[in-house]
Amino acid sequence: MTALESVPVTTAPTKERVAYLDNARYWVMLLVVIGHSLTQFGDIDSARAVYVWIYAFHMPFFVLISGYTARRFMGDARQVRRTVSTLVVPYLIVETSMQLITRHYTGDPDPLMILSPQWLAWFLAALFVWRLTTPIWRALKYPITTSIIISLTVGLFEIPNVLALPKILGFLPFYVVGMHMSREWFERLTEIPVRIVSGIVLVVAFLICFRYSAGWETDWLLWKQRYDELPLSATPLEGITQRAELLVVGFVMTFAALSLVPKRRSWTTRLGGRTFYSYLLHGYVILFLTHQLGLFSSIEPYGVPAVIACIIGATILANLLMFEVVAKIFRPVFEPKLNWLFRTPPPRDQSAEATGPSTKIEA
Template identity: 30%
Template sequence: MNRIPFFDNARAILIFLVVFGHMIQPFASDSHLINSLYAIIYIFHMPMFILLAGFFAKGSGKPRYILKLAKNLLLPYLIFQLLYTGLYFILGREEWYKGILHPQWAMWFLLSLFGWHILLILFKRLPAVWGILISVAIGILVGYTDLIGYGLSMSRTLVFFPFFLAGYFLTKEHIQLIKTKGLKIVGLLFTLVLFAFIYITINVDVTLDTDWLSGAVAYRSLEAEISGGLMRLIIYILASCLIVVMIAWIPSKDYGYFTRLGEKTLYVYLLHGFIIQPLREFDIMWFDQWYELSYFIILSALIVCVLSSKPVVNLTRPLVEMKWKK
């Protein structure tokens, strides 16, 4: 299949934001600037990743397709679940063992991706608007129960499914309609205003509880048993707006090496924890002044480049893609 540069550019940017977000996460509770950046990134970066995954799920539902997905997603999940469990044991984490049903680190995405394809078998039969509205309603209602949480990534699967379903119904024509100069300007202003609002609110009130953005925590745990549904709806709306802004700004041209980075995002996603977790454990990273963000940016970009490089991909392909040769 011919690759479309826009999608590879988008994935390259998003995987950088995943790594960068994980780099700055330990400092979110100590810095208003970091907490605001972290919030903005986490409002949209995984929802947009999920939307792009949905766009490429057009063949979902066929028995052979589901079997292929099980091999490509569930087997790597089992392997990396074991590897991260071993890493946490070596690092001396108290809760190093969670069992096979509770995803380690960022492994929830593999389980949820499989779950979204299964849900799609039913939801793709519905009209697009109704399907998305129903999935949003389910995503909001699931927060009112404590029975669905981290286990098998059930909560995240249901909470983020609207974005996967929207991606399935998304077309290249829709993307072109979004990519206008006017929307770029409006979107940039919206993002700046939202960042300023979060930054000011955090300074005046309290640090933002980023568990709101994970999709894995019940409202009762967030002390919002009644208002939690409204908060999640607001997050859905903000995420959708920021995704539109990103689509408007992400270039459609092929930028060579940068665009190629978007082809190996799964490698970066699965492997970057083996770098970041030891950095966290041994307190190698620090943040005192705003300009030190440049260190995180450079290191995050370096991690993306290294983990998507040919030597690393060739070495880890049997674990990630379940095959020895390309």
């Protein structure tokens, strides 16, 4: 049994937003938008290095925080309704529209594969599946060990991409560990000695990415291919070893990044409470800039200056999409009330409030 597996799975109810978590959501959302933007550069070494550094931990960070915020999910009527309105509906809207847009420009996918997410909507599907299985991970005796075994062995088998199942199972340990973390664990991470070490870890990791990422197959960071499938082309032992290394790197860098997140309330706290819309909308902007304007291909010959400009532009875009006006405009679309679909829920009581986490994307 690991130390985290002995941590109690219930905690005192949180009645207000926690500044530390909203700050964490803000910073990881910047990484998400920057990372997705850098994927448009295929042959720039500096872009590849930054991409590898970001992808080594930004989704593990994302998933772990999501597991922590969903740790009390029990599947009552209110939670199910919230899950449908903030995960299922946005998934259908985003995946359908993005596949249509992509097919308009490239001809693929044809036919549409709505239950096989092609890009960012996979995480909505993952949150849906993880939340529904949350009671299982609370009931198991060794949930973290079990999730790690699943993650390591899933790459040995042919698993269809229905609702991004290979990625869901690959990233599973980060969700389960997040579920079993407590406020005290986060407090320990923010102690000064830990923060100093964390800063060193992230800087060293960044330098390693610049030195060695050129010859490494980045598809490992997508967590979706079978080990013996192209372009991975690994033996079972090589695949399991590489996945295990990615798990270790993901956890170490995630905890290091969490250690550096500010605890005090600031402007990032306000924006961090609206990462939901930044996540859902930034992909449309990237698709428009890529296919309609050809922006990334036109600036790619400039090399490092193009990468810097991309990072700055992605940062500005992420911040703009977290403004309150964006939330007001798109809330009726991505968070419909669905009164016509669900029965009127019973009156909310104190116990329901204690077990009802938000089902939005919690970055």
